[in-house]
Amino acid sequence: MSSLQDRIVQFRKMASDDADNELGHFRLGQLLTEAGDHAAAVTSFERTLEISPGFSKVFQLLGVSQLKLGRKDEAVATWLKGWKVADERGDKMPRDEMAKLMRENGATPPEPAKAQVEDGPETGFRCTRPGCLAGKRAKQLAAPPIQDEVHQRICREICADCWNDWFKNQSVKVINELRLDLSSDFGQEEYDKYMFEFLGFEVPAKA
Ligand SMILES: [Zn+2]
Incomplete structure (x- = not known):
């Protein structure tokens, strides 16, 4: 480290x-x-x-x-x-x-x-991400993207739109622009920090 x-x-x-x-x-x-x-x-x-x-x-x-x-x-x-x-x-x-x-x-x-008036059917699922635009129309992911604790939490709290925005757009940008090497501890740690920041999760204190 x-x-x-x-x-x-x-x-x-x-x-x-x-x-x-x-x-x-x-x-x-x-x-x-x-x-x-x-x-x-x-x-x-x-x-x-x-x-x-x-x-x-x-x-x-x-x-x-x-x-x-x-x-x-x-x-x-x-x-x-x-x-x-x-x-x-x-x-x-x-x-x-x-x-x-x-x-x-x-x-x-x-x-x-x-607050903006939202139309469309309510789904009963609320996304916790700050800045989420889905509001009452937020859809839950069908399953955690990866079977670990963080991604299970994502599945419980974050809507499919926000996850897809992170995974398909923002994460690619972070990796490319910061030239992160995800095989290194440093690269993985930085990646996680950006993901947490994007999702509005508290960044865990460093061990
Ligand atoms: Zn959302």
């Missing part, structure tokens, strides 16, 4: 080799935050947002880094901007996190837009 500093070196290289790779900059920012280098994390998160302005979670993390640097007004402005992006995209989890951060720092978050 590589140390935090090794990972930072690895992702710094990735971010400079492939300067338009938003996932590389995003992950570098997260690792720099973990290492307590908030000034460098701000730069990485800002770069991520230049490439991918709809990546709402990044506003949340950027604001936290700005706050750690004592730039509270900037942090609140970042969260407000991010809150609007998240609300528009239906990214409920980052939106509510940013509302909480704004309140904790003496600002008043806006009111969420009214």
Whole structure:
């Protein structure tokens, strides 16, 4: 297992080799935050947002880094901007996190837009993924994609649309853009982190 500093070196290289790779900059920012280098994390998160302005979670993390640097007004402005992006995209989890951060720092978050009216028959299954657009029409997977604990949980909590979006679109993007080698522990760990993040599961603490 590589140390935090090794990972930072690895992702710094990735971010400079492939300067338009938003996932590389995003992950570098997260690792720099973990290492307590908030000034460098701000730069990485800002770069991520230049490439991918709809990546709402990044506003949340950027604001936290700005706050750690004592730039509270900037942090609140970042969260407000991010809150609007998240609300528009239906990214409920980052939106509510940013509302909480704004309140904790003496600002008043806006009111969420009214939930969209959903048509089509109700299926009785609710998908827990933040940003899931299926609503009451969410369909459950017929069976866990793989017979392990995580995928059984996915089958219980995540709808087929969200799983297919992850599996057919997002996971391919993560593997390609981060050039993950899934035969290595490092590659597998990074892959899992993105999958958990996408599904709205808590990322398990490292053993
Ligand atoms: Zn869903």
